Amino acid sequence: MAARVVTVDRKAVEQLTGVLGIPATLRGLRVTSTHFFRNLWGWIVGRPQVRTVMVPEEHDPKPAAFRGMPVLVAMDNGKERCVACGLCEWACPVDCIHIVPAETDDEVERYPLVFDIDMGRCMYCGLCEEACPEEAIVMSAKVEISAFSRAGLLWHKDQLLTPVKTLERRLEHIRNDYGRR
Amino acid sequence: MNRQVIEPGRDVLNLPVESLELKLGPSHPATHGTVRILLSLDGERIRRAEVEVGFLHRGFEKECESGLYYQAFPYTDRLNYVSPMINNVGYALACEKLFAVEVPDRCKYLRVIASEASRIADHLTCLGACALELGAFTAFLYAVEARESAWDILDEMCGARVTTNYVRIGGLAQDAGPEFPQLVRAKLADVARLLKDFDDLLLGNPIFRERMEGTGALPAAELIGLGVTGPLLRAAGVPYDIRRVQPYLVYDRLDFDVPVGTVGDNMDRFLVREEEMRQSARMIGQCLEQMSVGPVDIDDPRIRLPGKGKVFQRMEELIAQFKVVTEGPRAPVGEVYQAVEGGNGEVGFYLVSDGTGKPWKCRARSPSFSNTQAMSRMVEGALLADVIPTFDMVNMIGGECDR
Amino acid sequence: MSDRVAEEGPEGAEAGGAEANPLLRSLKERFGERILAIEAFRGDATAVLAPAALLEVATFLRDEARPAFDMLLDVTAVDFLGRRPRFEIVYHLVSTGDASRVRLKLPVEEETPSVPSLVPVWPGANWLERETFDMYGIRFDGHPDLRRIYLYDEFIGHPLRKDYPKQKRQPLIGPGSQGEAGGQGGGR
Known part of the structure; x- marks a missing residue:
């Protein structure tokens, strides 16, 4: 049980970019469109996937330990x-x-x-x-x-x-x- | 505008030049934490950069000196308000060193969980803000959503997300409930999922890479001379992490990696912080496995308040409650310095005691202060556009820097 | 529960602890009289120096001591109002290799609150000394740019001195102000 020193991998970042950055762009598009369609579906079926809460009309559920005034x-x-x-x-x-x-x-x-x-x-x-x-x-x-x-x-x-x-x-x-x- | 007309035949290379003074901040969107950078520009090149801090100075030390030891905890939250628990833990450890008490194991594990969850929140804020300021707004939203999950862990522990006030001298404000491990694992899974999206969206991006790679680098020796600690120093290849070189709490029982960089530029700093988040999640997982049920507070009514159940029924505990609240625990005469690894580097508390219930001096050594100082050296000679990613990676937290 | 670790004396400054510390011992041997005292309270090695010896000791600790104390973490002062000497300037050094730590303390008189600046040894001392000057009014000789850092130039007094009242108000400055103390809000 001990801490090991490791070096971060910069080469991996280069590989992520790929030729002319096209793979990186496509990967980014995949991420954003996944989020978009998941949120859209959630909105349609009435189970929003976003964390936005419409304060003050609605509030997040508060844990038992919550300290208000x-x-x-x-x-x-x-x-x-x-x-x-x-x-x-x-x-x-x-x-x-x-x-x-x-x-x-x-x-x-x-x-x-x-x-x-x-x-x-x-x-x-x-x-x-x-x-x-x-x-x-x-x-x-x-x-x-x-x-x-x-x-x-x-x-x-x-x-x-x-x-x-x-x-x-x-x-x-x-x-x-x-x-x- | 007085445009100079260059007459034919005049030596255009030897025209009189004067530098452009540019004030970046204090209310520039990228100077979150309120700081002013006075730049002296030669075209796009920065000749000289002078960083001005102090816009958020609130007199932390003076406040601490005027209160009892335990009353300083809420103020420590407000030092680095992105990872408040680490300050709580650091201050409590300094007090415990002074009082010469050691907390039970469960308390130590919970403190480590709290610190590491805070570190995740801290790094997510830093990286997310960096992405935002380099134009990647969506990535910022993912980071902030992940941070929400990290804060949920803190919320569950102490009932507040930022103003935690969770750790006490000789214990914790409250114990974690039976469902706590389950919740933490679920939240960490959320963080990991969003962090993956964040990476996919940002890391390979050529624009992002061009802004980050090769900018803001300083050699390790110079960073050491400037007193820079934390991810900035580790990115330059110096594995100075207090959790590794001088383990406190239970870090010596955990298995984790300390990521270091090779070049020390902003990209390395970014990668180091990212890896640290993964390691923090790993540590929390190990803590949840290793920790067992037991008391979280020391059983010493001179230092830690007795339980409410006892206070309601027994006279002695009631007296102890009154004594601890009104006089505070009496510290022995002496002085201690205790450091913990904060989100931005070494967070140290230096306490001088005169034997009363109030600290004679309570000094917070804040990593942001020294790191921000090094900032001007990092950008001198660089382009104006490099100030933003460098400042983001320095991650100056106003509350901590200005105290 | 292991509540109290070994009971230590009320002063806690166990003399044997300091003598047992090889670093403090070597400092004492090398600098002799100029090291006014050595202490080790709760394992924190501390050397009290005469201000004149500061630069020499700091350079020794950085370059020659093993482990080398290559980083200056913190500079601050402590105001012992009513005691002579009134101030103590405190330096915290660390070795980035193995995190050994040492604390240097410099007693400073109230009348001549000035000590040599450590900027030539550690450039990082710059802001830390400015802060100490701002908060305590200690002057650092040889500092390249000794100005206030947190507070504005018109601020009167040094707020962390013990004789500076916590609730004291400063005159308003800037355009539109009449130079009067106060303004509404805050206070009690």
Whole structure:
């Protein structure tokens, strides 16, 4: 098991060209026409062979590991799971998370009074999700954040709260994966 | 225009000549990565070429110095953004050298797979862009379609195609699932199929060959003096590949070829990169065979976050989670340099630690920087048209060159 | 799991390691006093030199040392603010034959931040030294073209120095600017 040093074959390239480049041209035509007819057939039978996706009308299927924008998990009663411990704020390399904690008389005493994420700064790195000890902030599959102003990119708690049902796939992935260690 | 009228009888050979200054870039379509080349031309000949970089400087080192060790990972993605995983791996290896930890085998294999898939993506981008800029648009589309498949592998591993942030100090962000090997093999088959089409369409083409053959060559000794590494140096016949001469991770357990060229011109560089892609695919295949199920992270709560399952239930792990996230792992005082073989050459990370959770200095040695420097020597005396294929083969990646 | 490789001292600079390195030993023997210190932390051979000896040591490493360290990989500086000497210029050399590596370090005082340029030995040092000048304000004597490389000429200060605040803003330049700091966006 070791690496061998080999020399690349320039002679082979010369042979590919052939007399006056005619074989090379014919070979090129074969490649492009194969692609053309395959794509044409795919289009006729309704199974396109091209990778083009008509965003935003349609989207590529996303893998389970996909990291979109971070959102807050809302429990069934509509409250956030977050206890405002601030770990995500610490972990965030670009300081895009801002939390103001507060206390209540509920069973879980602490909650975030303010929980803002500046989506204009966020780089979807997922360190907040990894740091969170409560499964309260997760990377959703959402990626579309466009807004008309910079202020519109500052997402507040009510915008970030996402029902737990829609995040099941991601939560399952986290449990499968981070839980394994 | 003041046209000079040549009077009869005047010595036309000794007319006053002045060179034409031409600014190529920074927004020329062929200067992807944003670079400006100031050319001083004598007709079609290049007398002097001066490359100006810095258009994409974002202060990578300053950012790294102000964050904890683990917070630099997302920034390393953005060095060479065409093969982000290799930077991730390089930085993680540098940190692990500093912390003196060694990751489990499965982690090493996954890192190699990630690096090699990135390398395929990197070379495909380079070769595809080269084809595009020499007029072969269709070939570019095939290369980009193949790159899509390579990125699908990365996507499956980490959930992002370019901004990967996958590797961690002492492990990986996540393990690969059970269907992973199957997916990788299918995607590699796609890459191989498209690469064949790419070759058939492009390699033998007389126009392409004429632009590539005999252009941009420099002797190996000069390249070494200029600090050029990677495919550029290997095309000139120097088999300096860190995976071969100083194997890291599991490269010493893999069977692969290091392609070298003979002349060192753009054609050799092209062929070397092509062959490297095939070798990368071979390595990934071997990794999939050799790798076994097991942990991917080290079991050291001082360095790597404990698993979420434990954090939810046990106090000690919860405390460890808080400590690692807020203070970061404490590094011993010292300095390390760790190099990995990137898409364009030696990617090195030089870390200086003062014993806290933040790197005192985090330096990225980027291959593109040195390679781009050599670019002006490569085109001096050549024709203006040779700048484009040479620049393509130098493959300057702005993020990496300008940091 | 083989988590921790051999525990090393907190400083890690195991003196025996450096003495055991034949290259560092030969450097020490040949250049004597001018090699201020030798270290080997985590297997990285390091020699601390007096700036005046740089060119001689570099030429020796390139031409006479076996293996020959024929490539200069990197030039950078480290700013130890509050320590004397404040700067350390760091060179990484490699031998393209067997990838042996050596690191050279040059302590430089804050008042006279200048060292000899390595461009005569390795032409590749050109941009690397320009970058170090740009980022740290270290002057390289004998450099053919010591200008800023990443930043523009009107930039004030050297951003990688530790006393340069990360959030500092530079005056706007170019047509239409009033020379005022800021502009909207960015910042915090």
